[in-house]
Amino acid sequence: MSVGLKTDRQGRVFIAGGGSRQLRVVDGRTGRILATYEVGRPATVVNDVVLTPGAAWFTDSTQPQLYGLPLGPRGELPHPREVVTLPLGGEWAEAPAEGFTTNGLERTPDGLGLLVINVYADGGSLYRVDPRTGGARRVDLGGAKIPDGDGALLLGRTLYVVQQFQNAVDVFRMDATGLRGRAIARITDPRFRVPTTVAAYGDRLYLPNSRLDIPPAPGTQYDAVAVRRVP
Structure with a gap:
């Protein structure tokens, strides 16, 4: 299983392995698996990944923690014993009984924190997480909710949040710290059929x-939709 993915400047693909509980790194040119790390426990769903200058961070949708792969000065991959498990604390709220909580993540505009989507807390919220401590603070989105928040993309200070079953992308203008954002647009398209990331x-976004709204079958058609970015 492969869910979220990001590529780096070395052409490597960092993959969130969903229910396989794997963090994988693949050579994007040859397809060769460079490293595999197993994390969490049987209920774990490794959902999304974001790259920072010093690490690759992954969400766990069923446990209140992130996983980090610390990278060396030249991007060297870590030994399995160096994988970081970062418990989420502070204002973080977790769904009961190992329910689905955490989805997509991004960096804050200032690069000092992580933005983590929590589809459970307060009807769907965004949190800023300190990658050093795991301390989480709820982001003020001016009352906006993201109950179907899935993939997230930050371009400058503009944050795009994919609301999958709403067939929409909500767009927020964030402050530098990532602690405050205001809704500036909603992108919809009749071609959306539960976009996830x-x-x-x-000048375009691709989704x-x-x-996910229908059972998969041999004849099910899958595609991607291109829409214009918000200026």
Whole structure:
């Protein structure tokens, strides 16, 4: 299983392995698996990944913690014993009985923190997490809720949050710290069929349609939709 992914300047693909509980690093040119790290416990769902200058961070949708792969000065991958498990504390709220809580994540505009989507807390919230301590603070989104928040993409100070079953992308303008944001737009498109994540290329955003609203079948069609970015 492969869910979230990010590529680095070395052409490596960092993959969140979903229910396989794996963090994988793959050579994007050859497809060769460079490293595999197993984390969590049987209920773990490794959902999304974001790259920072010193680490790759992954969410766990069923446990209040993140996983980190610390990278060396030249991007060297860590030994398995160096994988970081970062418990989430502070204002973080977890769904009861190992329910689904954490989804996508991004960096804060100032690069000092992580923005983590929590689909359970207060009807769907965004948190700023200190990657050194795991301390979490709820981000003030001006009353906006993200109960279906999935993939997240930060471009400058503009944060795009994919609300999958709403077939929409909510757009926020964030402050530098990532502790405050205001809704500036909502992107919808009749071609959306439960998009789950988003990537940017040029002046467009690209969203894969997951079709999570129907049972998969041999004839199920999958595609991606391109829409214009918010200026």
